[in-house]
Amino acid sequence: MRNETEVRQVRQSHRGVSNQVTALILIATTLLGGVFAYKVLTGWTKTTTMNAEVQIQRIHATKLAGRRVLVSAKVKNTGSVRLGHTRVTIGTGKDKITLNIGTLNPGQAKSATANKKGDLAAGETYTAAVEAKPTSLMKGLVAWYRFDSGEGSTVHDRSGNGNDGTLYGDPTWVDGWIGDGALKFDGSGDYVAIQNLHYDTPGEISETTIFSQIRSSSSQEQIIAAFDRSEYWRLALMDDVNPYVGWDTHSPSHHHDLGSSSNYADGEPHTVVGWFKSSASPDKKIFADGKEVAQATAHNGEGLGSGATRYGFIGVGSEASSFNGRTGPNCWFKGVIEEVRIYNRALSPREIEMLAGGGGVVARTTEVTVSPG
CATH class of the missing domain: 2.60.40 (Immunoglobulin-like)
Incomplete structure (x- = not known):
């Protein structure tokens, strides 16, 4: 009634x-x-x-x-x-x-x-x-982390591939600006170790897109996500080789560091993207807030990867040959991360713009x- x-x-x-x-x-x-x-x-x-x-x-x-x-x-x-x-x-x-x-x-x-x-x-x-x-x-999505559960020590991989992440240190759950939540890193020992997903073959990454939603006001060197700059790739808000956004990659023959000309650690929310496609020229790009801000022709048709086994982290550099292995460099992220996506394809500029819009x-x-x- x-x-x-x-x-x-x-x-x-x-x-x-x-x-x-x-x-x-x-x-x-x-x-x-x-x-x-x-x-x-x-x-x-x-x-x-x-x-x-x-x-x-x-x-x-x-x-x-x-x-x-x-x-x-x-x-x-x-x-x-x-x-x-x-x-x-x-x-x-x-x-x-x-x-x-x-x-x-x-x-x-x-x-x-x-x-x-x-x-x-x-x-x-x-x-x-x-x-x-x-x-x-969703096409080509290898791992997808939305830090909106608000509790626990595990962040689930929404791609459906089972590459969940485990929290270490003492990151805290906070409100997000796009979704319901985000994860705050204090810049000293907080990180997420990625389970299962790893690389182990020379030149195995022919295409990739690393997408992140971040906010930070820190001037310290800080890494968003990494599978080892010297072996595969690393995306940083600023790192030991770039004063601003760094998209650092390694192919069987050499490594290459690409940086943006602008600072995005200004306390405001931003999307930061590293993009790679071996068959393209330029083959590397950085996008910020949906727009291309840097590019380079770096690897001469080679895919990324030295062949060493590497597992990845969110919030710090990786030298890990196993899950939750060695970190480094220890450029700890200091700020808030709401989302990280790892694709095995090079997204179109339109798709990156769509992601930046929510x-x-x-x-x-x-x-x-x-x-x-």
């Missing part, structure tokens, strides 16, 4: 999405024998840079015994591009409940239901959101209040 219906109009801006998000929220509450249920219906939003639109058609959550909540949702792809990693979230932080919708073709609607842990209660105000990624940005489409609502009626 419905006790109360409330309609709200909410507007919110979000980076990487259209400038203004308009959401219509219909909240219907029901009280049945002590079991509280409610619905949230939202409108649509889009990002014009990718012709992507996503619509939450229905969210329904029923409070169960203890901390469990039964959540169901229906989402529709109202745009013209295929979307993947579609998920719906309610709440934030430790109380956040996530429901995975999956892949949506243009025009397709899909429902999902899950029994989740989460302290959602009547009378509280929550955020409901749907997030999706164009599937073109990499997806998000419909987000605020002031979603559950009323007991």
Whole structure:
């Protein structure tokens, strides 16, 4: 039996999405024998840079015994591009409940239901959101880290390849500026060791793109991600050979250091990208905030790699021949990293621009209040 219906109009801006998000929220509450249920219906939003639109058609959550909540949702792809990693979230932080919708073709609607842990209660105000990624940005993705879990010592590889990361030192979970969270490194012993992923063959990297979302105001030398400059590659905000962004690579015959002419350790969020394609000329590029800022023809058609076995780190240099092996140089990152992606292909300038704009489409609502009626 419905006790109360409330309609709200909410507007919110979000980076990487259209400038203004308009959401219509219909909240219907029901009280049945002590079991509280409610619905949230939202409108649509889009990002014009990718012709992507996503619509939450229905969210329904029923409070169960203890901390469990039964959540169901229906989402529709109202745009013209295929979307993947579609998920719906309610709440934030430790109380956040996530429901995975999956892949949506243009025009397709899909429902999902899950029994989740989460302290959602009547009378509280929550955020409901749907997030999706164009599937073109999943092609060639070897490892993908979004530091938004907010807890624990493991960061899961969202590419599906099982290259999870393990946290060492004492990095802290903080709020992000694109997604729900990020990881703060204190510049002294904090890093993430990458599991499973390694290189061991001369010239094996014919193409790669290393994408990062970072923020730092430190003037110290600091590395974003590395599989050893002297053996494969290293991406730094500044390092021992570059005063600003450094994209340092090694092929069977020689190594090459490419640097930007501008400083991005200014306390503001930036995207920093290292790009390589052996068959191209120039074959190396640095992108910052979606724009090319440096290039070079460096390796004369060779792929990257000396043939030594190397595992990688986020937040420090690598000389590791096994998982969580030797670090070095110890140019510890000091700042916040929200995202790191490692591709086995050279992304197009358009794709890099898309990632710099948020990499997806998000419909987000605020002031979603559950009323007991």
